[in-house]
Amino acid sequence: TIAANAPGELIGVAFDAEFLLAKTEDVSQEIQQEEDNYVAGLEWGEANGADVVTTSLGYLDWYDYEDMDGNTAVTTNAVDIAVGLGMVCVTAAGNSGNDSWYYIIAPADADSVIAVGAVRENGVIASFSSHGPTFDGRIKPEVCARGSYTWCVSPNSTTTYTQLSGTSLACPLVGGAVALVRQAKPEWSAMEVREAVMMTASQSSEPDNSYGYGIMNAALAIEYDHTASIGNDNSIPNSFYIINTYPNPFNPSLTIDISGVPGSSITVDVFTVNGKFIENLYSGVLFQTNQKLYWQALNISSGIYFIRSTINQSVQYQKVTFLK
Numbered sequence: 001t002i003a004a005n006a007p008g009e010l011i012g013v014a015f016d017a018e019f020l021l022a023k024t025e026d027v028s029q030e031i032q033q034e035e036d037n038y039v040a041g042l043e044w045g046e047a048n049g050a051d052v053v054t055t056s057l058g059y060l061d062w063y064d065y066e067d068m069d070g071n072t073a074v075t076t077n078a079v080d081i082a083v084g085l086g087m088v089c090v091t092a093a094g095n096s097g098n099d100s101w102y103y104i105i106a107p108a109d110a111d112s113v114i115a116v117g118a119v120r121e122n123g124v125i126a127s128f129s130s131h132g133p134t135f136d137g138r139i140k141p142e143v144c145a146r147g148s149y150t151w152c153v154s155p156n157s158t159t160t161y162t163q164l165s166g167t168s169l170a171c172p173l174v175g176g177a178v179a180l181v182r183q184a185k186p187e188w189s190a191m192e193v194r195e196a197v198m199m200t201a202s203q204s205s206e207p208d209n210s211y212g213y214g215i216m217n218a219a220l221a222i223e224y225d226h227t228a229s230i231g232n233d234n235s236i237p238n239s240f241y242i243i244n245t246y247p248n249p250f251n252p253s254l255t256i257d258i259s260g261v262p263g264s265s266i267t268v269d270v271f272t273v274n275g276k277f278i279e280n281l282y283s284g285v286l287f288q289t290n291q292k293l294y295w296q297a298l299n300i301s302s303g304i305y306f307i308r309s310t311i312n313q314s315v316q317y318q319k320v321t322f323l324k
Helices: 033-047 074-084 167-184 190-199 218-222
Strands: 052-055 088-092 114-119 143-146 150-153 161-164 240-246 253-260 265-272 277-285 290-296 303-311 314-322
Touching (some): 033 052, 143 167, 167 218
Parallel strands (some): 114 143
Antiparallel strands (some): 253 290, 265 303
16 A cells, blocks of 8 residues: 555555554454553654654553543553654544444544544545544544555465555555655654645545545645645735643643734634633734733633634644643
8 A cells, every 4th residue: 555566556655665564463362562562663663763653553442432532542642752753643543433432543532643534435434434523522533545445465465456444544545645745845843744734635624523634635735835824825824833832731820822924813712621611812913923822720620721722714722731
């Protein structure tokens, strides 16, 4: 799917890449040690210079839906660390769409990962593809790719190809495309690559918990402009980013540094992990390129909160922790 280079038969998405192969699963059983194996695999990959990680596995048996919060599962936390070290992590969303569970599985709940759902050859979501949201209300998956009757190397042969289905087949298609983006834009951080993939997918303006931000488009991702929002050619760039929230954890005052185009309209709100609105911190315009906001959290409980900042269709979240 990624590495094939057989003209007339199958050409992989990134056939000329260099590969590190790690098997961390114990296929004979499902045990928690496999998560530790996965962490070891990420550490090994990072130590050997991996730029992109594509993972076709997931864990559910010892977790509840409440654990799909981006902070609990061992593999989820490991992905966050790996992305912080510069690796773009791509993972299968899961194949539970027809089950009572229905939702994505770890580490697809990580807030730094690119979780991949599966669509059929006509672009319609595959019924088995796991859905969002995460327990804390984030949209999942991030993007989709073909995961129904996808061509790949036959697991039972060293010379033939076959068609298989699952988000595990969609995932490497996106992983290979991400490798192309990294090659074209080596200066982008792992999170900037993730943003480009999401913001240029087929339904980035109206994401949902089936398709996420839509079907990935590698060509558009490479052309993505991190300094301007997608719109008509005459629109004024109005993107922004939260430079920093500090201290984190905090008590009782949180400082939020925001950078953006002066004159842009902005709204900054606070929500709980369950999506309950807590407080509006600011609704107005940016008066300067760099602007500070402050949250005095005087009458709330200790816990994790999300700062949501919105300019038009551009939305960003920052996770903060309040400790009394």
